[in-house]
Amino acid sequence: MEQLTVRKATLTDLDVLLGFEQGIIQAERPFDSTLDKDPISYYDLKLLIKAEDAEVLVCEVNGHIVGSGYAKVMEAKPYLDHNAYCYLGFMYTVPSYRGKGVNAVIIDGLKKWALTRGLNEIRLTVYTDNEPAIRSYEKAGFEKHLIEMRLREDIT
Numbered sequence: 001m002e003q004l005t006v007r008k009a010t011l012t013d014l015d016v017l018l019g020f021e022q023g024i025i026q027a028e029r030p031f032d033s034t035l036d037k038d039p040i041s042y043y044d045l046k047l048l049i050k051a052e053d054a055e056v057l058v059c060e061v062n063g064h065i066v067g068s069g070y071a072k073v074m075e076a077k078p079y080l081d082h083n084a085y086c087y088l089g090f091m092y093t094v095p096s097y098r099g100k101g102v103n104a105v106i107i108d109g110l111k112k113w114a115l116t117r118g119l120n121e122i123r124l125t126v127y128t129d130n131e132p133a134i135r136s137y138e139k140a141g142f143e144k145h146l147i148e149m150r151l152r153e154d155i156t
Contacts, residue, residue: 002061004101006109009049009056009068016065017045017058020092031127034152043090048072055113056090059102067093067102071110073117085121086114091133098132107140 009017021043029035048054048070059067070090076082088110093102114122126133128147 002100004066004105005060006057006105007060009058011046011049013058013065014045014049017056017068017090020065020068021045021090024090024092028127028130031129034150043070045090048090055110057106057109057113059093059106061097066097067106069103069106069110071113071122073119074123076121082119082121084119085123086110086117086119088122088124091124103136104140107137 021041025035025038025040025042045056049056051072054070054072056070057068058065068090069088069092072087072089074085074087076085088107091103091106111122114120122142123145124137124142125148126137128134134144
């Protein structure tokens with residue numbers, strides 16, 4: 001088994017990470033008919049890498065980046081029992097490394113980062129039809145919580 005190494009992302013990783021972002025968008029297009037035409041971008045990766053309230057991690061195998069994810073401190077709704085929580089996003093694994101624990105080691109690193117900031121509530125969003133991702137997150141200990149619903153009416 002190849003050794004998985006997790007480290008904090010740097011700006012020198014940006015080109016690889018921008019490619020990962022496009023991989024995420026391509027994978028999610030079938031689940032979201034409201035995504036605009038390419039080119040689109042989900043994240044300001046440069047800002048996330050530099051931010052003090054966020055952590056971007058990459059997973060490497062033999063010096064090659066094979067996965068990514070970020071954690072960001074978010075303000076909670078005032079009616080919840082916590083003031084802030086950790087939001088996870090940018091979860092990506094190179095296709096040839098899926099099923100080999102990359103997502104798990106990234107999530108573990110992000111959970112540790114959240115706990116060092118006193119955040120014990122960790123959330124993420126996933127499309128309801130993205131069953132492989134849901135299984136992966138459930139395997140990491142996440143449970144389904146809310147379903148966001150939408151209605152789109154044509155304006156005539």
